Amino acid sequence: MTEPLRYSQSRPAALTQVPRWDYEADIIVLGFGAAGACTALEAARAGARVLLVESAAGSGGTSALSGGEIYLGGGGGTPIQRAAGFEDATEDLYRYLLMVGGPNADAAKARRYADGSLAHFEWLSAQGIEYKNSYIAERCIEPSTDDCLIWSGSEEAWPFVAQAKPAPRGHCPKFLGMGGGRYVMDVLTRRVVEAGVQVLYNARALALVTDGARDVHGLVLRSEGAERFARARRAVVLCAGGFVMNRDMVRQHAPFLLRSQFPLGTVDDGSGILLGASAGGAMMNMSEGFVTIPWYPPGSMVKGIFVNDRGQRFINEDCYHGRVSNYILRQGGDRIWLLQDHATFAMGEMQTLAKMEIGAAGETWEEVERELQLPEDSLAATVRLYNHYAAQGTDPLFHKAAKWLKPLNEPPYVAIDCRIDHCFYASFTLGGLDSLPTGEVVDADRQPIGGLFAAGRTTCGLPRWGEGYSSGLSLADATFFGREAGRRAATSSR
């Protein structure tokens, strides 16, 4: 048995034991990623005195590692959607958000976001985030140019297309190349500073401070080598990311993510979630995670088919790369191949990044099958069935759309090795604290905990189901519900 820790993120410090207050503010925001920035900004603009606490030496968090893409639409479409010829009804966005939320979707958050997304685009632009009026029709993950609008989810793929009219909704900032998240965070950071938010860098949260009624009154911090006590007159807002870097938590809640050797995050040590839970906040969807191998572009790769180590197909390959990858991780074995023929084969930068390599090649599929040491007529039968129906423009087993169907019948044939224990499978967690659309953290009875709010990956937000995740949802959720939390917290009282 180890000594009990003096302070712990999973055990609140008692208000009566706080020796002094080193800091005081109306609102204390923990974490300076996109959620924390938007929370702080709106709270400060609503008149609150805001202290923003960040464990790193600068702003950005995991948001700055992203492409800066934000999932936006509805209300007939953003100006950029409309210019590209897409009308995007609020109800289509809403239905899509419900679908991507999976069996435990949060209808209230989806409703609020669908209704407010168009105005949110205007707000983001008003902060100074620039968007080029342009659209990329070609399937991609993130533009290498400074273009804006892309297809960033499974909107056109079965089963989503059957329930919501598709539109491209990924809005990338006007930033040349990958990594627009840093640009977005730089813009938001300037606004935060201008708004008079006090920022405390290099400060780690050790524990929440609660009273006998479980209401939250502040934080115990470690800053400049000492314990500091920070009082929040109105509320603490947890915007401290997910838990993908806390491998113990991943093992306890989402062990399938351990198979991904590339967790995407900065700190993401679960501290926001643990702190919230320590005050009674309910955790939800903790087993859900995003995982992906970036196996396209080029788009022609989508005309290939994935097979598992039994030579079986398992998904319509025209859906979002993260959905395909989620299914890959359920196949049991580590070996996965993407089959291509001479006409569809095209490997480039993305496949190099993904560490995808040719695993076998042959003049017949039987030859490929033998080279992969698969049982006789396993993989070959799979291709034969696929080709038979693809020639008729249908995919009765998995419903891949006709535009991606082409018989794989032009030799030579290749099986591209996508094995899980070797290739680049990136991941992050999707579970977190249950919260209301206002940002209030709730307990298992859905009762708000006094003085406690959260936003972004620390919560279980719009992105909460690995099968449904679409690019841009995380920043959409972080920025939009961060704003909501900031506005609400600024006028809250315990």
Next chain:
Amino acid sequence: MTEPLRYSQSRPAALTQVPRWDYEADIIVLGFGAAGACTALEAARAGARVLLVESAAGSGGTSALSGGEIYLGGGGGTPIQRAAGFEDATEDLYRYLLMVGGPNADAAKARRYADGSLAHFEWLSAQGIEYKNSYIAERCIEPSTDDCLIWSGSEEAWPFVAQAKPAPRGHCPKFLGMGGGRYVMDVLTRRVVEAGVQVLYNARALALVTDGARDVHGLVLRSEGAERFARARRAVVLCAGGFVMNRDMVRQHAPFLLRSQFPLGTVDDGSGILLGASAGGAMMNMSEGFVTIPWYPPGSMVKGIFVNDRGQRFINEDCYHGRVSNYILRQGGDRIWLLQDHATFAMGEMQTLAKMEIGAAGETWEEVERELQLPEDSLAATVRLYNHYAAQGTDPLFHKAAKWLKPLNEPPYVAIDCRIDHCFYASFTLGGLDSLPTGEVVDADRQPIGGLFAAGRTTCGLPRWGEGYSSGLSLADATFFGREAGRRAATSSR
């Protein structure tokens, strides 16, 4: 916003607010199933004054719904294993327990159980639970006779057989017919009464009582229409089952179980887990669950093959029925068939209970395929490949053992409909509070919470992974770690 509840299982009541103590004991045990009975028994025998609180009007809990089977072995084998010709080394039991625990197995609990299982068998016998010295070699789920020893897991199936020498370890009590769990609980209940445990029936736990340091001091109860306050001088032990009957919790943590329309439980409303979490107890493996369609006996059914709605096989059919069913629920669609030929087909009572019906029949597999409206040469190709290798005594895709391999080539052929939305798929949850082998409930730092213990389904115990579950593990865990918790709690101090 609803009014905050006066008392809530997810919000501890403050010790300072307790108006009086209506009950006082050294140990308060919540829940009179197998875990609670064994906890109370050992605590009382260690000299503690014990109050056992049960929400129903009698003892039993969900344990009484079970077959009464307990997973036992190691140490060279129980007398019954040895009489049947099985030596069962402790290390084989340990390795099997580690495997069935999955990626987040608890090595400390597995070790403790493997080392203590043989003595535990003696203890159970000494309580008066009778075991007949007999063995059933035939594959079954639960004996319809009063026989004892059965194969109750995946011990002989791939991949388990490759890592631990198999032995039958399911010990069923000497009780004629199904439902031996009631018999086991009747015996334990008599011992509990004899030991002088005070039992309070029809009493529901409203909240834990904690002090400022988060230590647990008792429970707020609802009994005889009024709030009652029960003081635990040493500890509260939560033995209140799982959460399968709390459909909100299931949706938030293990939504795949919503597809099972037959949750197995009595109360199992998650109250034990919520109470523990309210005092800072960490929850684990909450997404894991057991699910099963009882598709055998007769054992000849195992010679058939399961296919999903794409006509694909997905598992070696010779593993435990719950493992097969866990894979069934991952196949996406609702339609699942069990294919049999004239030689292997045998439907009986169990299949009637399971609501399995013939979905299609034909003189050729192509005919069956057409009748099921599956794409051309999907199911037929699957059977062809299976038969080809089965004739050679191998199953290169799924590693079914040779004794179950027989080409399905004797017409007529049938596809037995096992669809999820129609058939009897029973389920229960496997996630719960993290605890030490001593029963101490721990927080996310694995620090024990003063005055709080738990056992049985309320904890994340030996059975914690749907793919690995084996019959008898739940009662093994509940009785063994209930005893540990009782002994430890009896001498504990905050």
